Amino acid sequence: MVRGMIVRNRLREQYHSALVIQRNWKRFRAERKYMQIRRAIIAIQSQYRGDCARKRFEELKKNGYPRRQIPKFTIAKVVRKMQLASFNLNEPETLAQFALSEDEDEAVSITSTSESIADEEESALSSAHLDRFYSFYYTS
The missing domain is CATH 1.20.5 (Single alpha-helices involved in coiled-coils or other helix-helix interfaces)
Structure with a gap:
């Protein structure tokens, strides 16, 4: 009777250990697949966004967009206005x-x-x- 109980407890422990191993293996595989898909999506999105930005920049260059915008005020004007x-x-x-x-x-x-x-x-x-x-x- 005692030996049977010891054997049943060992079997129960092995069964539980097998479940834990299976659960972690399935989680690892799902996580790896998810990360692979995520990296692919991010690569596609960044390529698309880069293409859009390059097109927009080319259009701006064609339309004569100035390279550097001149500020609406200069420091000299500000200093002149302030009476120190x-x-x-x-x-x-x-x-x-x-x-x-x-x-x-x-x-x-x-x-x-x-x-x-x-x-x-x-x-x-x-x-x-x-x-x-x-x-x-x-x-x-």
Whole structure:
């Protein structure tokens, strides 16, 4: 009874293995056939599209289509339309338009001074905290 069960299990396993092999072989053959057909179709399509493009290009050449299209605007026109501020470093009058007024200059200097003071205070506090931390760390 036990031997019969072992034999049946082996047969069942072999049958299942044969099914798996057959399934994979059939899939492989179908995939190979599909890829062969696909490559042929792509080759035909690319040949046809290339022929159409060549014909279209020949027609354009016959009709006198220009090789290079001239842009509708040039960079020089764009630059002329834009009025850029120009200045000469040797003439202070031309630099005046870029200078800050006295009020603005004073406001900028006050702001930068207060920011630098705040930065100094912050760095002093952080260094004091670090000193305390390291002194605790090394004394323990």
